[in-house]
Amino acid sequence: EAGVTQFPSHSVIEKGQTVTLRCDPISGHDNLYWYRRVMGKEIKFLLHFVKESKQDESGMPNNRFLAERTGGTYSTLKVQPAELEDSGVYFCASSQETLSGNTIYFGEGSWLTVV
Amino acid sequence: AQSVTQLDSQVPVFEEAPVELRCNYSSSVSVYLFWYVQYPNQGLQLLLKYLSGSTLVESINGFEAEFNKSQTSFHLRKPSVHISDTAEYFCAVRNILTGGGNKLTFGTGTQLKVEL
Numbered sequence: 001e002a003g004v005t006q007f008p009s010h011s012v013i014e015k016g017q018t019v020t021l022r023c024d025p026i027s028g029h030d031n032l033y034w035y036r037r038v039m040g041k042e043i044k045f046l047l048h049f050v051k052e053s054k055q056d057e058s059g060m061p062n063n064r065f066l067a068e069r070t071g072g073t074y075s076t077l078k079v080q081p082a083e084l085e086d087s088g089v090y091f092c093a094s095s096q097e098t099l100s101g102n103t104i105y106f107g108e109g110s111w112l113t114v115v
Numbered sequence: 116a117q118s119v120t121q122l123d124s125q126v127p128v129f130e131e132a133p134v135e136l137r138c139n140y141s142s143s144v145s146v147y148l149f150w151y152v153q154y155p156n157q158g159l160q161l162l163l164k165y166l167s168g169s170t171l172v173e174s175i176n177g178f179e180a181e182f183n184k185s186q187t188s189f190h191l192r193k194p195s196v197h198i199s200d201t202a203e204y205f206c207a208v209r210n211i212l213t214g215g216g217n218k219l220t221f222g223t224g225t226q227l228k229v230e231l
Contacts, residue, residue, distance in 0.1 A: 004158070031217065042119070043159075043205065045218040056218065091159060095217070104219060106151070108158035 002026070004107035006092050012113045018080040021110045023092030025074070031055075031095040032075050033104065034067060038088040046090075049075060082114045117142040119206050121222035129230055130198055136191040136225045138180075138206030146208040148189040149219065150180055154202045162204070165189065176200075201229045 005024045013019050025032045034046040046065070047057040051072035060067070064083070069075040079086050089109040095102045120139045128134045140146065150162040163174040170182040180191045189206060203226050207219040 033218070035219075035221075040223075042223045043207075043219075043221040045220070048217060059218070093159075102217075103161055103164070104217070105161075106159035108156075 004092055004094050004105050006090075006107040006110045008110060009108065010111045010113075012115060013082055015084055015114055016081045018078065019082055019112060021077045021079075021090050021092075021112070023075045023077070023107060025092070025094030026096075026105055029094035029096050029105075030072070031097070031102075031104075032069060033093040033095075034075070034077055035091040035093065035106075036088050037091065037109075038085070043091065046077075079112070082112075084114050087112055087114045117144075117146060117208050117210070117220045119208055119220055119222035121206055121225050123225050124223065125226045125228065127228045127230060128196055131195045133194050134192065134196050134200075134227065136204050136206075136227065138189045138191065138222060140187050140189065140206070140208050142187075142208060142210075145211040147211055148180075148182055149207040149209065150174075150178070150189070150191050151205040151207060151221075152202045153205070153224075159205065162191075196227070196229050198229050198231065200227060202227060 007022045030051050032049040035043050037043040045059040048055045049069045052069050066078045091109045093104045093106040095104045118141045148165040151159045152162045163172045165172050165182045173179045178193045203224045205224045206222040
């Protein structure tokens with residue numbers, strides 16, 4: 001069974017450009033999460049989808065970030081326009097149910113460098 | 116609100132020596148506790164978790180962690196490490212209440228480097 005897959009694995013863009021990160025969750029997982037780790041800091045929650053609905057987007061840093069999950073399958077996270085402080089690793093994760101004890105499975109991350 | 120503290124950013128240790136990675140948390144509500152590991156060039160993997168029951172939990176590769184409610188700690192230990200244990204280890208907590216949100220709150224990570 002395929003795990004959580006993310007694309008691209010690495011991206012280098014200039015300040016002001018747009019980047020779109022994609023995440024394919026484990027098949028059948030209704031819950032999809034985005035997290036981010038800025039260099040040297042903790043991994044921080046960005047938002048949580050249940051199917052196509054945003055359950056919690058309290059971690060989204062500002063309106064330059066837009067997450068979508070049309071059809072409740074894969075998700076995209078767009079950064080527009082990108083700033084230097086957006087550099088970091090963006091992790092996507094998924095879980096089968098919304099129960100707090102359920103395991104959350106993470107992807108390998110998308111490394112974003114804004115120059 | 117919750118927070119997780121991993122005081123040691125790096126822990127160097129010789130192979131076959133014991134190791135302890137420290138994790139303390141702060142929360143106004145009851146939480147579940149997790150340790151995730153990130154091996155070089157790989158994603159985050161769940162190492163072990165405490166949900167309820169016995170306060171000592173074990174992983175399949177010899178790690179164990181003990182939940183200590185009075186000290187709000189969940190330290191990770193292994194009696195004898197191997198080179199392959201070199202990785203970054205993240206402690207995390209999650210609100211125990213159903214519907215209270217499923218987001219994980221992570222610590223800053225501890226880089227374990229096992230040397231020969």
